Amino acid sequence: SVIIPVGQRYDDVGELYQAYKTGLEGAGRSFDFVYVLDGYLPKAFDELRALQDRGERIKIVKLAKSFGEATALTAGFENSRGGLVLTLPAYYQVEADAISEMLDHLDGYDMVIGRRWPRLGSGFEKVRRELFHWLIRSVTGMRYRDLGCGVRAFRRPVADEVPMYGDQHRFLPVLADRRGFRILELDVPQSPKDKFRGGYRPREYLHRVLDIFTVFFLVRFTKKPLRFFGMLGSITSLVGGVVLAIIVIQRLFFDVGLGNRPILLLSSLLVMLGVQIFALGLIGELIIFTHAKDIKEYTIELIVNEQSQPARPAAVAERAL
Numbered sequence: 001s002v003i004i005p006v007g008q009r010y011d012d013v014g015e016l017y018q019a020y021k022t023g024l025e026g027a028g029r030s031f032d033f034v035y036v037l038d039g040y041l042p043k044a045f046d047e048l049r050a051l052q053d054r055g056e057r058i059k060i061v062k063l064a065k066s067f068g069e070a071t072a073l074t075a076g077f078e079n080s081r082g083g084l085v086l087t088l089p090a091y092y093q094v095e096a097d098a099i100s101e102m103l104d105h106l107d108g109y110d111m112v113i114g115r116r117w118p119r120l121g122s123g124f125e126k127v128r129r130e131l132f133h134w135l136i137r138s139v140t141g142m143r144y145r146d147l148g149c150g151v152r153a154f155r156r157p158v159a160d161e162v163p164m165y166g167d168q169h170r171f172l173p174v175l176a177d178r179r180g181f182r183i184l185e186l187d188v189p190q191s192p193k194d195k196f197r198g199g200y201r202p203r204e205y206l207h208r209v210l211d212i213f214t215v216f217f218l219v220r221f222t223k224k225p226l227r228f229f230g231m232l233g234s235i236t237s238l239v240g241g242v243v244l245a246i247i248v249i250q251r252l253f254f255d256v257g258l259g260n261r262p263i264l265l266l267s268s269l270l271v272m273l274g275v276q277i278f279a280l281g282l283i284g285e286l287i288i289f290t291h292a293k294d295i296k297e298y299t300i301e302l303i304v305n306e307q308s309q310p311a312r313p314a315a316v317a318e319r320a321l
Helices: 013-025 042-053 069-078 096-107 123-140 156-161 168-178 202-221 225-253 262-294 314-320
Strands: 002-006 033-037 058-062 084-087 111-116 152-155 183-188
Touching: 002 013, 002 069, 013 033, 013 042, 013 096, 033 042, 033 069, 042 058, 069 084, 069 168, 084 096, 084 156, 096 111, 096 152, 096 183, 111 168, 123 202, 152 156, 152 168, 168 183, 168 202, 202 225, 225 262
Parallel strands: 002 033, 002 084, 033 058, 111 183
Antiparallel strands: 084 152, 111 152
């Protein structure tokens, strides 16, 4: 099943569909297309209806309003049936001929993601891209080089078991890796038509940084919140406690007054803040413990049942009795 989320940015629907279809026909597999319209997009809807009228195997899922690409992909997963899932952007990113190669590599992996190479773009885009992936490596320990590429092929269990919300579609490989799926990043030729016409507002960069730290927390501390909040709370309380102890020693043994020292109030606040952060981690642990049986964060690769023992001859069985 080919899932194509369509948002505010999209190229010629009919032309891109034909390119994708030609690339998939070269893979020698049966396929169907699921287009998910994320919001009010009448022009794209009319073009897709025209393709349907021509007999193309296309399903159109239209969301009531714009919910974001992660939600659009989730809706596409729920309305598809293929054992293999291929997500493609509604605009040019890679050459369509590379799609069949990505599907072939699924024989040894659960997910194959495209890396546009050689990569086009300005020097500023290169610096921005390198900084983004450096942050990903720093907070998750996973090395990816083109999480912005929307061309990804994976098996159905990845779509069924890895939840997404907000803008987490960019981090689908990271979330899948966390659950034990095998990921391959494959170099594929970038489309010469892959040119982003526009720019990002400053708040978008802040959103991406916050998304990275959200993924960091999900990857490291989803079932162990006390490790994060406990560590942060302990450090905060320790700093406040040390400063408070120094102040008390100075007052008791060196006759240093406390009335005109704001650091007394600051250190006391640090101690209390650390206790509250630690308590937040304990509450998180209680919530996780209560729902632990309903939370699955692993993936079973293989189950080998014990071979049944051959039945003993009747005479042997009688002697045993």
